[in-house]
Amino acid sequence: MATNASLDLDIQDGAGDSYIINNNSYVSAKEVYGGYRCADRGLLLPFISEYTWPEEVRALLYLVGLLYCFLGVAIIADIFMGSIEKITSKTRKVYLTSEKEDEPEVIEVRIWSDAVANLTLMALGSSAPEILLSIIEVIGNGFNSGELGPGTIVGSAAFNLFVISAVCVISIPEGETRRIKDIKVFAVTAVFSIVAYLWLLIMLVSVSVNEVEVWEAVVTFLLFPSLVILAWLAEKNFCGVPNKTDTSKQIELGNFQPGETMEAEAPCECCLVWMGVKEPRRVTADKFLKERQYFRDGRLDRDGLVAFIKEVKNYPGLTDEDAAVLAASKLVESQSHSRMWYRVGAVRSMTGGRKTQPQLSYKLKEVYSAMNEHPEAPTVGEVPKVMPHKNAIIDFHAATAAVMENIGKFPVAICRSGKLDSRVSIRVETIDGTATEGQDYIPINEVITFESGETEKIIEVEIINDNQWEPDEEFFLKLSLLVDSEKRKGVQLGRISIMEITILNDDEPGMVMFQKRGFLVKESIGNAVIPVVRKNGADGEITVKWRTIDKSAVSGRDFEGGEGILIFKHTEIEQNIEIPIIDDMTPEKDEHFEIELYNPEGGAKLGQISRTAVTITNDDDFNNVLSNMMMMTNANLDALQVHHDTYVSQIKDALNVNGGDIENATGMDYVLHFLTFGWKIIFSLVPPPSILGGWLCFFVSLGAIGVLTAIIGDLASIFGCLVGLEDSVTAITFVALGTSLPDTFASKTAAVQEKFADNAVGNVTGSNSVNVFLGLGLPWLIASIYHAVKGTPFVVKAGSLGFSVGLFTGLCVVTIGLLMCRRVFGVFGKAELGGPTIPKYISGFAMICLWLIYVLCASFQAYGHFGKVK
Secondary structure (H helix, E strand, O other), X not given: OOOOOOOOOOEEEOOOOEEEEOOEEEEOHHHHHHOOOXXXXXXXXXXXXXXXXXXXXXXXXXXXXXXXXXXXXXXXXXXXXXXXXXXXXXXXXXXXXXXXXXXXXXXXXXXXXXXXXXXXXXXXXXHHHHHHHHHXXXXXOOOOOOOHHHHHHHHHHXXXXXXXXXXXXXXXXXXXXXXXXXXXXXXXHHHHHHHHHHHHHHHHHHHOOOEOOHHHHHHHHHHHHHHHHHXXXXXXXXXXXXXXXXXXXXXXXXXXXXXXXXXXXXXXXXXXXXXXXXXXXXXXXXXXHHHOOXXXXXXXXXXXXXXHHHHHOOOOOOOHHHHHHHHHHHHHHHOOOOHHHHHHHHHXXXXXXXXXXXXXXXXXXXXXXXXXXXXXXXXXOOOOOOOXXXXXXXXXXXXXXXXXXXXXXXXXXXXXXXXXXXXXXXXXXXXXXXXXXXXXXXXXXXXEEEOOOOOEEEEEEEEOOOOOOOOOEEEEEEEEOOOOHHHXXXXXXXXXXXXXXXXEOOOOOOEEXXXXXXXEEEOOOOEEEEEEEEEOOOOOOEEEEEEEEOOOOOEOOOEOOOEEEEEEOOOEEEEEEEEEEOOOOOOOOOEEEEEEEEEEEOOOEEXXXXXXXXXXXXXXXXXXXXXXXXXXXXXXXXXXXXXXXXXXXXXXXXXXXXXXXXXXXXXXXXXXXXHXXXXXXXXXXXXXXXXXXXXXXXXXXXXXXXXXXXXXXXXXXXXXXXXXXXXXXXXXXXXXXXXXXXXXXXXXXHXXXXXXXXXXXXXXXXXXXXXXXHHOHHHHHHHHHHHHHHOOOOEOOOHHHXXXXXXXXXXXXXXXXXXXXXXXXHHHOOOOEEOOHHHHHHHHHHXXXXXXXXXXXXXXXXXXXXXXOO
C-alpha cells in the first residue's frame, strides 16, 4: 500500500473538517453535508447541501418557504375543517306536536353540542399546526423539550387574545355592538385559559423546577376533558336554576327545552334567581321554531320562499335566477355559523378558492343592501309589511331615469306617503355603476328631512360633461334609514328605494309602450306590476292614460280594474301600473284581461306595444315555477358547502379560480390561485369528507398537517438561526403570526356578520386553553413517560418559557377584565365589541399595546436584557 511519503503528499489540518493537501484545500463530506452553519437545526431539512450558498440567500429562501408553507397548511386545514363540519353536522329527527294532530311537525337538531364541538374537533382544527408542531418537536428531539413548540403555543395565544380581540372590537360598524351571548361558557373558558397558564408557570418554576414529572403532565392533559365537561354543563344551564318545563311539548333541542329558562345574563345571575331576587327569563318553543322555520329536513321552507320572492319582485328587473341567488344569500345569513365556517371562508379568500357565501353582482348587492335596511326582516320568513297607518313611507317617484350627458343639473323626486303628521328624515346617496363619481357625476350623500305634511322633496343631481364619446353609463341613487335608532322610528323605506340613472345622448320626449305583449301572474300574487317604458328619448314631462279591458277575467271578480294616468317626469324612463289580483281560492282555468295605453301628452307618442294581456294562471303553473325556484335556491346552497362530496368536485375546485365561479372572480383571486395552485392540486387528492362520515378525511388531513408542520418547524428554526433569532423569539413572532392569520380574518368576518360576539372572541379563550392542554400536555405526557421508563428526568427549562408564560398570564387577566368592563359600563356601549367610536378605538389600541409589550419584553428577556430565568 502506498504511503503519504511514497506519494509525496503534504497533508495539513485546516479549519474545521477541512484539509490542505499540497497547498490545495479539501473539505470532508461530513463538513459539506452537515458541518456548515445552522445545518443541524432541522428534523427533515435541509434536503440537499447548502454549503456553498450565501447565508443571505439561504435566509431569504427559508423565509419565502416559511410563508409559502403557511399558505399550504391553511389550505389543508380548510379540508380538515370540512371533515370536521361533516362529522359535527350529524342530526337527529325530533317530532313535535302541531296544530294538525295527525301530522306532527318534524325538525332536525344537531347531535353534537356546540360547546363540545367548539372545544374538541373545532379547536383541534384551528390549532392543529401549533399542537402538532409541539408534538413533532419533542419526538424529533429524542423526547426532549425544545423552545419552538411551547413558544408558538404561548405566542399564538397572545396574538389571538390581544390582536384578534382588538381587531374585532374596532371592526364593528359605527353605532353597532356585539355581546357574548353564552356568557357562562365564556366564563368557564376564560377561567380555564388563566388557570392553564398559571398551572404551567407553577410547574416550571415552583413544583418541580426545570422538570416535568409524569403526574404533572397527566394533570395538564386531564384539564382538557375537565374543561369540555364544565363548558357542556354551563351550556346545558346546570347552574342550579330550576327548569319549568311544559310537559305538553317536552323535548330537548340541543341546549334548549321548550318553556325552560334561557341562559342568565351573567354567571352570578344564577345566584340571584336562586335567592328569589330575580325572575328567570324564559322563551317558548314556538318562538324557537319560528326562528328555525326556513328548513324542513334540510330543505328550504316553501312558504318562506314564497314570501321572500314577493319581496324580491318589488325590485324591478330581477330574474328568477337573481331571486334564487338572493334567497340563498338570505338563508346563509340567517343561519347560525360556527367559528370553523368563518375560518374556512377566510382561508378561501386568502387563496382564491370557492367562497362560502354567494357572490352577488353589483345590482344584486344593492338590492340585498336595500332589503336589509328593514331591521324587522332578518330572515327569509319575516318580510316586512308596509304599514302606512303607522309609518311614513319614503321612496323615489320612479325606479329608473335617463339623462343626457350635457344636461348639467336635473331634479329627482323623493315621495312621502302613509303617515304625514310627523317630521322624518332619510339619507340619500349616490353609488357608482359603470359611471364613476367625480368623472361622470357629482356624488351625493346628504340627509333629506320631510316636515309634517310635506309629501315630496326634490334633489338635484349634476352630470359632468367631459366632451368625450362614451357608451351609455349608469349609476344609482339609494335611500337608507339613518343610523340613529330614534330617527328611524316612524319611517320606512318604500318599494323603490334604489333608483338607476342612465347617462345617454338623446333629447327627444320619446315613445311610451309596454315592455311585453303579455304578462303571466299567479292568482295569489297580490298586485300585478306591469312596467311601462319610455324609449327613444326622455326629455321633459309627459303623461299617458291607461285603462283595463275585461276579457275572460272580469274586473271586480278576478281583478280590480279601472283607469289612470302615468306621469313621467323629466328624465324618467319607466313607470309601473299596479293591478290588484283577487285570489278567490277556487280552482279555475287560466283567465286574462288587457291593459291599454292611450292619449299621450307632452309631445310623446305611443310605441308599438300599446296594449298588453295579463294572464292569471292557476296553482299548478305557479307550483311549477316555485318548484323550479326551490331547486335553484337549493343548488346555490349546495354550492356553498364547506366540504366536497366527490373527488371530481374537489379536483375541479382545485383547478379553477374561485372554485369555478369565474364570473365573480377578482384579479386578486387569480393571483392567489396562481400562488397556491400547487398546494391545491396536492391536497385535492385527500379523500373527500363524504367517505366514512368524514373520519377518513379527518385522519388523512391531520397526517398531512403533521408533515407540513414538521417542515414549517425546520424552516422557522433554520431561518431564525441564520438571522440570529432565538427559537423562542421566532416562535412568538413569525410562527405565531403565520398560524393565527386565518383566525384573524375569520374572527373579523364573524364579528361584522354575526349578531353576537361568541364566534368572534368568545372562542378565543377556549382555543388558548386547548392549546396548552393538548399542545403541551400531550407531548409532555409522552416524553415524561419515556424518561420515567429510562430513569431519567424530563427537563423543561423555565428560562424564556417561564418568563413568557408569566407575562402573558398577567396581561391575559388585564385583557379579559377590559372585555368585561366593556360589557358592563355604558361608556363602552355595554358590549364586548363595537360601541361608541372613541372608547372603541381606545380599547382596540390598548389591546394592541398589550401584545407589543408582550412581544418586546419576551424578546428582551430571551437575549438576557432582563436577566436569565434559571
